[in-house]
Amino acid sequence: MHKHFTTLLKVVGFLTASIAFAQTGNIGVNTANPGSTIDINGSLAANYTAVNTTPYNLTATDFYVSYNGISNAVFNLPSAISGIGNFKGRIYTIKNNTNFTITVNPASSESINGNTNLSVPENQSVQLISTGLAGASSTWEIVSLGTSLTANNGLTALGGQMKLGGTLSQATDIATAGNNLSINGTGKVLVGTNIVPTGAANAKFIIDNGTTNGALQIKDGSQQLGYVLTSDANGLATWSSTVTTAFANNWTAYTGTLVNPFTGPTGGGGLATGISVTIPAKGWYFFRSGLAINSDCNDYAFYINGIGDVWRSYCGSNTAAFMFPRDQNRVLYFATPGNYAILAGKTNGIVPVSFNGGNPVFYLDFVKFQN
Structure with a gap:
């Protein structure tokens, strides 16, 4: 019995000497030559605590x-x-795995980086270290304020990457600052719908x-x-009045050579005059004309088939x-641009005594004044 007790004292003494030596040197775990105060060649575990209730008081056993x-x-x-x-x-280390906020409070009169509290937002974490100070000085310092990223407002999380392509769910301002924003490819830009409507197969916007x-x-x-959106030759659109601004300066005369269409012994319409007008674009046009006809009682007309009269005179004397x-x-x-023939008509077979004998002679011109 004495022998065993002596042996135990030797072992305790050996351990005491080893511990004392370690306090002035390095301690190694799974390594024979520790290079730091504690050198661990292996894994390291610390306490993990899951919390569901609030408030929570951190203790000496928490990590x-x-x-x-x-x-x-x-x-x-x-x-x-x-x-x-x-x-x-x-x-x-405090990890917030919720969509709520954690408020971290130091003890009364103490602080975290000089602040009375710290907010840990949703899905973020914070690591704090004690400075060893007490009182009004910064008792705790922030080692790191890590962020666990979540994707929203047009972003999609893919592994460790954030990519555009999600739903814009917040007010978003795209400030180009002189840079171009390009949308190309075969897709479309849809506003107010995510379904391409009928008839919009070739539309981009x-x-x-x-x-x-x-x-x-x-x-x-x-x-x-009252203005309408109009385009120039390059497709650049601006707002403009439906009335031309140079009304009196854009008159266009007829083309061709006028012939007397009233020489036939019968009345009727569709008589050739030898003249026509060229309409450049659809819209409303103002026509003015003058023609002198000396005749017995008859009705005479110049007109454009399907459009209307250009000039007409009714019987006023026997x-x-x-x-x-x-x-x-x-x-x-005119709903369609193009070249339109000027036709003539009369109600009976009377041949005029004279045709186009006025001063000035026959004239016909026109101007567009409204789309």
Whole structure:
């Protein structure tokens, strides 16, 4: 028995000597030559605590605390200790796994980086270390404020990457600052719908405002009440009046050579005059013309088939007289541009005594004044 007790004392003495030596040197685990105060050749484990309730008071046994509650939470740090028991260098990691906020509070009169508390937003984490100080000084410092990224507002998380392509769910301002924003390819830009409507197979930009008026607003300083959006030769659109601004300066005369269409012994329409007008674009046109006809009672007309009269005079005398009024004005609408023949007609077979004997002689010209 004495022999065994002596052996135990030797072992205790050996361990005491080893521990004393370690306090002035390095300690190695699974390594014979530790290069640091503690050198571990292997894994390291510390306490992991899952928390669902609030408030939560951190203690000396906590290291990594994970919050999985269903409301905002409060975490309270332990009070600093001066002298014996001081835990300078203690590290806490707090992970927020919720869509709520964790408020971390130091003890009364203490602070975190000089602040009275710290907020850990949703799905983020914070690591704190004790400075060993007490009182009004910064008792805790932030080692890291890590972020666990979530994808929203047009972003999609793919592994460690954030990619565009999600749904824009928040107010978003794209400030180009002189850079071009390009949308190309075979896709379309849809506003108000995610379904391409019938008839829009070749459209690139589509607005669907349902049954509500005012789906499109374009303001460039040229807009005014009653204006329409018009294009130049390059497709550049601006707002403009439906009435031409150079009304009196854009008159266009007829083409061809006028012949007397009233020489036939019978009445009727569709008589050739030898002249025509060329309409450049659809719209409303103002026509003016003058023609002198000396004849017995008859009705005479110049017209454009399917459009309307250009000039017409009605019977006013049973004896030869000039038909009147000589000078006339007409407003005609053309739905399609093109060349239109001027035709003539009369109601009976009377041949005029004279045709186009006025001064001035026959004239016909026109101008576009409205789309």
